């Protein structure tokens with residue numbers, strides 16, 4: 334499985350404000366690129382923190398790209414994956430609508446009855462981990478389900494865990510020309526952070542886009 338993180342951060346490394354309020358860091362060209370990257374993916378993933386903060390749809394917007402997917406024998410939309418250890422995704426979240434398949438990764442702390450109710454509503458639930466989603470085990474299941482290309486959009490807690498679990502192949506980050514600031518604002522990689530054995534990147538391309546810069550890295 335090939336796993337790519339794509340996110341947008343301010344020049345000071347923040348993903349959103351301290352109030353976890355999403356702002357448009359990307360410009361139109363970067364949003365087009367994100368739509369294209371989603372269309373090229375089998376699934377688009379976020380952590381439940383992003384679902385609670387943004388209520389994202391994680392769908393492809395472009396009709397041309399949706400048509401191209403169906404021409405290739407793929408579902409019109411990539412699946413949506415949420416890492417959600419204790420099942421905090423609200424039942425009216427956009428991610429649970431009919432626009433695309435949704436896969437919730439939960440831990441064994443979630444009652445079987447709640448899992449069954451979601452499955453009855455057509456949601457795929459993968460249980461992996463004791464109290465917190467074990468990402469390595471969950472990703473092995475996703476791979477067994479036939480997912481080859483996974484795009485991760487955030488947020489910072491999930492991205493750090495994926496670095497920590499050594500599950501990432503690529504990182505693309507759009508750096509917008511804005512400063513958000515705030516010690517409590519989410520950054521590209523939050524979690525506990527590394528104190529040694531840092532994740533190392535190899536810079537592949539640097540591109541000027543909108544009023545910012547797109548950095549593409551391979552994860553070593």
Ligand SMILES: NC(=O)C1=CN([C@@H]2O[C@H](COP(=O)(O)OP(=O)(O)OC[C@H]3O[C@@H](n4cnc5c(N)ncnc54)[C@H](O)[C@@H]3O)[C@@H](O)[C@H]2O)C=CC1
Nearest residue numbers: 340341348349353380381382383466487488489490491494
């Ligand atoms: N600028 C951008 O490109 C993006 C910005 N964001 C922003 O990021 C913020 C949300 O980020 P976070 O609060 O960091 O939440 P997050 O989206 O990273 O979700 C973290 C949550 O995922 C769950 N989870 C389950 N298993 C996990 C594991 N093994 N490791 C880590 N988390 C696990 C936990 O409940 C954890 O609290 C929002 O403000 C959102 O707007 C989110 C996506 C993209």
Ligand SMILES: Nc1nc(O)c(N)c(N[C@@H]2O[C@H](COP(=O)(O)O)[C@@H](O)[C@H]2O)n1
Nearest residue numbers: 341356357358359387389390391392486
């Ligand atoms: N790539 C990117 N650039 C920005 O400027 C952003 N604010 C975000 N935010 C993330 O995009 C997702 C929203 O998805 P939908 O449009 O609802 O499908 C969500 O995950 C945001 O946090 N991304």
